[in-house]
Amino acid sequence: MNFDAVPFPVLYSFILWAIVIGSATSIVLVISLMATIVSVGVRGPLVFANELGAMVGDLISLSPRRIFALAQLTFREAIRRKALMVFVVFAILFMFAGWFMSSSNLAPEFQVKIYVSFVLRAISWLILPVVLLLACWGIPEDIRLRSMHTVVTKPARRLELVIGRMVGYSFVGLIVLAVMSVVGWGWINRQLPVAAQSQLVCRQPIEGGLTFLDREGNPSEKGINVGDIRMFHSFIEGATKARAIWTFNGVGDQSLDREGNLLLENRFQAFRSHKGDMRRSIYFQYTFVNPETNVRVPYPLKTIDEGRGRTDRINRTLVNVGESADGKKYDIVNDLVTKSGQLTVEVACVDPGQYLGMARPDLFVRTADLPFAYGYFKAVACIGMMMLLVIFMGVSVSTFVKGPVATFLVFSVVMVSYTARDFMGKIVGDPFVLAKAREWSGQLDMQKLEGGGVLESIYRILWHMNPTTDLPVGASTTIMKWIDAGLVNFLWLVYRVIPNLDYFGQSMQYVANGFDVRFDACVLPCILTTLAYFGPCVLLGYFALRVRELEAK
Amino acid sequence: MSTTGQPREAVIEIRNLTKIYRDFWGRKKVRAVNALSLDVYKGEVFGLLGPNGSGKTTTLKMLLGLLFPTEGEIKILGQSASDVRKNERIGYLPEESYLYRFLTGEETLDFYGRLFNMSGADRKQRTDELLKLVKVEHARKRQLKEYSKGMTRRIGLAQALINHPDLILLDEPTSGLDPLGSRDMKDLILDLKAQGKTIVMCSHLLADVQDVCDRIAILYGGELKVLGRVDELLKTQNQTQVLSSQLTPAAQAEVEAVLKKHGAQYQVDHPTANLEELFLRTVQESKDRPGRRLIADDPANKV
Ligand SMILES: Nc1ncnc2c1ncn2[C@@H]1O[C@H](COP(=O)(O)OP(=O)(O)OP(=O)(O)O)[C@@H](O)[C@H]1O
Numbered sequence: 027m028n029f030d031a032v033p034f035p036v037l038y039s040f041i042l043w044a045i046v047i048g049s050a051t052s053i054v055l056v057i058s059l060m061a062t063i064v065s066v067g068v069r070g071p072l073v074f075a076n077e078l079g080a081m082v083g084d085l086i087s088l089s090p091r092r093i094f095a096l097a098q099l100t101f102r103e104a105i106r107r108k109a110l111m112v113f114v115v116f117a118i119l120f121m122f123a124g125w126f127m128s129s130s131n132l133a134p135e136f137q138v139k140i141y142v143s144f145v146l147r148a149i150s151w152l153i154l155p156v157v158l159l160l161a162c163w164g165i166p167e168d169i170r171l172r173s174m175h176t177v178v179t180k181p182a183r184r185l186e187l188v189i190g191r192m193v194g195y196s197f198v199g200l201i202v203l204a205v206m207s208v209v210g211w212g213w214i215n216r217q218l219p220v221a222a223q224s225q226l227v228c229r230q231p232i233e234g235g236l237t238f239l240d241r242e243g244n245p246s247e248k249g250i251n252v253g254d255i256r257m258f259h260s261f262i263e264g265a266t267k268a269r270a271i272w273t274f275n276g277v278g279d280q281s282l283d284r285e286g287n288l289l290l291e292n293r294f295q296a297f298r299s300h301k302g303d304m305r306r307s308i309y310f311q312y313t314f315v316n317p318e319t320n321v322r323v324p325y326p327l328k329t330i331d332e333g334r335g336r337t338d339r340i341n342r343t344l345v346n347v348g349e350s351a352d353g354k355k356y357d358i359v360n361d362l363v364t365k366s367g368q369l370t371v372e373v374a375c376v377d378p379g380q381y382l383g384m385a386r387p388d389l390f391v392r393t394a395d396l397p398f399a400y401g402y403f404k405a406v407a408c409i410g411m412m413m414l415l416v417i418f419m420g421v422s423v424s425t426f427v428k429g430p431v432a433t434f435l436v437f438s439v440v441m442v443s444y445t446a447r448d449f450m451g452k453i454v455g456d457p458f459v460l461a462k463a464r465e466w467s468g469q470l471d472m473q474k475l476e477g478g479g480v481l482e483s484i485y486r487i488l489w490h491m492n493p494t495t496d497l498p499v500g501a502s503t504t505i506m507k508w509i510d511a512g513l514v515n516f517l518w519l520v521y522r523v524i525p526n527l528d529y530f531g532q533s534m535q536y537v538a539n540g541f542d543v544r545f546d547a548c549v550l551p552c553i554l555t556t557l558a559y560f561g562p563c564v565l566l567g568y569f570a571l572r573v574r575e576l577e578a579k
Numbered sequence: 580m581s582t583t584g585q586p587r588e589a590v591i592e593i594r595n596l597t598k599i600y601r602d603f604w605g606r607k608k609v610r611a612v613n614a615l616s617l618d619v620y621k622g623e624v625f626g627l628l629g630p631n632g633s634g635k636t637t638t639l640k641m642l643l644g645l646l647f648p649t650e651g652e653i654k655i656l657g658q659s660a661s662d663v664r665k666n667e668r669i670g671y672l673p674e675e676s677y678l679y680r681f682l683t684g685e686e687t688l689d690f691y692g693r694l695f696n697m698s699g700a701d702r703k704q705r706t707d708e709l710l711k712l713v714k715v716e717h718a719r720k721r722q723l724k725e726y727s728k729g730m731t732r733r734i735g736l737a738q739a740l741i742n743h744p745d746l747i748l749l750d751e752p753t754s755g756l757d758p759l760g761s762r763d764m765k766d767l768i769l770d771l772k773a774q775g776k777t778i779v780m781c782s783h784l785l786a787d788v789q790d791v792c793d794r795i796a797i798l799y800g801g802e803l804k805v806l807g808r809v810d811e812l813l814k815t816q817n818q819t820q821v822l823s824s825q826l827t828p829a830a831q832a833e834v835e836a837v838l839k840k841h842g843a844q845y846q847v848d849h850p851t852a853n854l855e856e857l858f859l860r861t862v863q864e865s866k867d868r869p870g871r872r873l874i875a876d877d878p879a880n881k882v
Pocket residue numbers: 577578600601608609610611629630631632633634635636637638674
């Protein structure tokens with residue numbers, strides 16, 4: 027995988043969420059208070075307070091029966107308006123896809139990767155547009171046809187209307203998703219060439235932490251940069267004291283396979299400074315280290331398997347025959363794992379002048395695999411979360427703009443999230459984005475972008491002033507900086523309001539690469555992101571429906 | 580109908596109501612209702628008349644909180660128009676049947692019943708009752724998109740009555756109905772009135788209005804031109820109408836002779852729909868002399 031999965035920072039994210047919601051709500055409240063004062067004069071604050079009270083009243087007097095009625099209405103509308111035609115497209119896609127995908131000359135893992143990502147992509151690319159259109163057109167059509175007039179003149183709260191719509195579309199989406207994912211799963215099992223079936227697994231890795239020793243044997247945070255653009259990987263030089271050291275926590279008897287082997291799987295890469303021996307790949311060596319007892323047990327040399335990775339079944343009983351050979355037998359779990367369950371593995375590159383590249387997830391202890399379906403349906407659940415998120419945003423936005431505009435708006439938010447979010451993150455100085463940028467570019471001093479804010483940049487361009495020259499001191503500079511700071515704060519809010527959709531896409535990569543979808547690094551953020559948007563979307567939709575006239579303009 | 584002398588409970592109070600439609604940029608487009616004030620009392624059938632585009636529907640929509648007044652105040656069932664709780668006791672039949680066309684007749688009523696938080700058994704019973712009342716029982720399992728205009732209208736009426744409302748707002752209730760249907764509609768309105776409900780209806784069919792309304796208001800260009808009891812408005816003080824059937828030409832000549840003898844000016848004619856006259860006269864005079872209130876005194880307003 028080309029990303030380093032780290033646990034989702036729940037508390038940090040929650041605090042950010044609270045700040046964003048708080049500031050957005052205050053902005054809305056202040057603006058509406060001012061609008062009320064402008065429109066009704068001195069009685070403004072009173073009217074405003076009444077209205078606010080009524081909204082809170084609506085919030086606490088929700089009726090499940092009405093919400094269900096509205097959700098069912100939404101559901102029936104979607105079904106009877108033939109939203110399920112999407113299945114026909116899906117079926118056609120899958121009937122013919124098999125013809126183009128039978129490339130049995132590829133390695134089994136790649137076949138699995140192609141089939142699984144095809145299915146998951148197909149599902150999400152079909153389902154997301156469908157729910158997007160449904161969610162964005164429902165309320166505007168309801169207003170345009172004035173059928174909503176018969177609903178809001180009943181005791182149905184406008185809040186219930188928004189929630190009912192969301193729930194209804196979610197049901198439609200979940201049913202479509204369930205059917206598609208089961209069909210897709212069956213299709214993978216049936217269509218995947220027999221030779222590749224064995225690779226249809228759900229690996230349960232124990233990932234470790236990675237540190238390095240440089241060529242002199244001194245600890246360092248990173249290995250060597252070989253000028254590879256993918257600086258996600260770090261390299262160690264062969265036949266020197268350079269080492270990559272992984273420490274795995276929670277290793278015990280349960281981590282071994284049924285025959286008592288420890289499965290170590292790696293995805294090491296090579297960087298060659300000379301041609302080397304053409305008949306073999308590059309040698310590397312694992313050394314098991316117990317820092318508590320200072321026992322070091324080397325494992326025989328192996329060659330790396332570039333691109334595919336290799337799995338070594340290491341018998342739990344190791345005979346120490348290495349450099350400091352004492353000929354003794356060591357048991358991996360009992361002698362090499364520390365009392366706190368930590369296993370340390372040192373990796374060395376053996377070939378002189380060659381380099382071995384790795385990143386933290388590239389070596390892991392592979393515990394007993396689970397059936398493929400387990401990870402697959404977890405990924406499907408993540409797609410489902412994204413679908414719900416799109417529905418929430420669509421319904422919410424469609425309460426104040428018409429169908430096409432709403433569709434375009436939500437679509438843009440998704441696109442901006444995929445394309446420009448990181449850039450915005452750099453401008454506003456999101457520590458996580460900066461850290462990621464550092465990781466990938468190797469630019470350790472990655473900071474906020476230079477040249478100041480918008481106005482300052484324009485000023486510098488017009489006056490041909492380079493970013494390092496100080497600006498003239500004075501009131502205008504101060505004002506300019508103030509405005510720029512204000513703009514950056516606004517951008518910060520926009521940046522924070524745009525959802526981070528990376529996690530939803532990552533879930534597919536896990537499964538396509540034969541891994542289980544990590545809960546703390548992927549499933550949890552998907553769930554939390556969706557939940558985090560539910561409340562604000564409902565409130566925004568409710569607010570918009572309440573302050574607007576339900577008349578087609 | 581109670582006598583005009585007693586103070587009566589106002590179900591709807593409209594004070595100085597003005598509505599200006601604006602476009603997206605906030606520019607004024609139309610002044611649809613202008614400084615309208617009127618009351619509707621409990622238990623009466625109130626008719627809102629006026630030529631096309633005179634602001635009747637706009638007024639109803641403001642009463643229901645679908646549109647927000649530009650100025651003025653509305654009290655409906657003692658609450659403000661934007662309060663949803665008032666809807667518990669209101670039934671509304673929109674101008675056209677804005678229903679969900681993909682639902683069947685039965686599902687439609689069940690859906691609206693649920694919006695009133697009615698239990699399953701109640702809804703079932705009420706649905707059967709209403710389908711029978713509006714005579715679309717035979718089509719209960721068909722989707723509304725297959726309904727004829729009149730049938731949709733009838734379902735629309737049924738949904739307005741689902742909650743046993745105290746106040747019923749009907750926007751052109753007889754439009755699209757066949758003669759039998761409008762007869763039924765009028766009977767139903769009188770029936771509802773007999774049950775003590777308050778009814779506000781807009782209509783163009785003056786004969787219908789004359790048949791069922793206790794009081795009417797005529798709007799022109801968003802302004803109130805006439806407001807009063809139908810019978811009072813149609814009573815012309817210095818004229819006497821003699822109605823008779825089967826009067827032979829000889830007898831008629833005799834009557835004319837008597838009238839001549841007393842020096843009265845007279846006209847022999849067949850009776851006309853008087854409300855029509857009033858309506859046409861109001862419209863004509865409003866056109867000629869804009870901005871003038873024609874008949875301001877509403878006897879029912881005097882306590
Ligand atoms: N949504 C709207 N936007 C702008 N103007 C509107 C809108 N709805 C109505 N109007 C205007 O408001 C005025 C009053 O319209 P309204 O529908 O209340 O008339 P009405 O008395 O119900 O007429 P009809 O007898 O034809 O139903 C008209 O001039 C109309 O053009």
